[in-house]
Amino acid sequence: MVKPAQSRKPRRPGRPTQASNGDMREQVLDAAIALFVERGVIATTLRAIATQAGVTPALLHYYFGSKDSMVEALLDQRIAPFIAISTAPLRMPAKSPRAVLLAFLEGHMRNIAAHPWLPRLMVREVLSEGGVLRERIIKQFSGTIAKGLLGLIEQAQALGEIRADLDPRLLSLSLVSLAVFPFATAPIWRSVFKSSAKQIDAENLIAHTLVLVRGILEKKRAKSN
Amino acid sequence: MVKPAQSRKPRRPGRPTQASNGDMREQVLDAAIALFVERGVIATTLRAIATQAGVTPALLHYYFGSKDSMVEALLDQRIAPFIAISTAPLRMPAKSPRAVLLAFLEGHMRNIAAHPWLPRLMVREVLSEGGVLRERIIKQFSGTIAKGLLGLIEQAQALGEIRADLDPRLLSLSLVSLAVFPFATAPIWRSVFKSSAKQIDAENLIAHTLVLVRGILEKKRAKSN
């Protein structure tokens, strides 16, 4: 995942010429997020990020001021946009809450399937106390996903669109579990199942999960036994 | 969760008398696991563990030789036993694979509900590269849970006990998600839902999840629409 450090020419001292590529800030953020995803925030040193991006550790302070500020910048510029995209459906008024719910879950899974580092980073940091990311992720999560999902479920239950015998909080928890955990742990189960003939790809997983979710939401018919 | 450092009398130099309590090794392991759960393995310093257990950092090396060895000792003595208990049903020959499957899930959830630090620690470490725990947890997991669960599902499908239209690998992934993720993230959603009138406890969650799982495994009847 992490590319070998770019072997750039050893860069003479002084201000660089305009010819040398100027989006170093982006390169630094790319390197930082790649390493954070692999090792976690605390375990990643500024020197490692700098080496990866082909700059000096001093540059990181020149750009961001401190490691903590850098993590926050990264959250604002690389993580928040994804959450905003995922949660967009939750913010628009819904004719059919059930349809919005399914669309949101599918969109969310597709979003994290396309950016597999997202759930991995988020779940790990949320489980560790004292991280800079933890508080902000929890806040963002509880303000958007949790509230929106819960509201949709309650509306859909009230309208009789889905089964109403489940606690909406527990149901939202189960749905989030199904939509997040498999993607966050993808590298693990891929290696566990690697001997299988047919590999599992993201589309299989998304389709499977949607089948499950539809089944879960479905209203009970008269039981046969 | 972490108790304040025991304010023991400042312990005169030299070998301690027999009167002073002798299970310091256990105290150290307790302190270590509590801190590992809260902060993660790399973020926990030996000094923090020593302070917490009321001993010197040098003692940790006296007992375990190194931090890595200590983590391994901890895994063998505090984590492996729980996994062994949880996975016991998977190792006994089953008359009804479906019944064993449900019993295993229920037992597993009850087990981690009673020891909530377990899933939190395991999920976090498994998601971080380079940890000592990671490799061993993955190995243990793929050797027992994954293999056992997969086998049970395949047997139950072959016997017609559960619906057979789902990929057993994806189904096992979904079941593990439902049984692990909600418990690993318990502190988060508890704080998100803390304004609710009726608090969610572990029994609610277990019962809810088992209802969902039974529904998921249930064979389809003719659809009405």
Add this chain to the structure above:
DNA sequence: TGTACATCAGTGAACGCGCGTTCACTGATGTAC
């Protein structure tokens, strides 16, 4: 039952190392006249 001494449990202070951070500096670029 005493005594001499090896062993044992654990300490306290220091070690080297890598961390995040600082700061004086370098030389290209932008601007005023």
Add this chain to the structure above:
DNA sequence: TGTACATCAGTGAACGCGCGTTCACTGATGTAC
């Protein structure tokens, strides 16, 4: 269009600090006679 100089992007070397680890030590315990 040139020139002088302030500004800017970024470096290199060093800073103090806390980390995991080491080691000479202390004094209670176990053992041999």
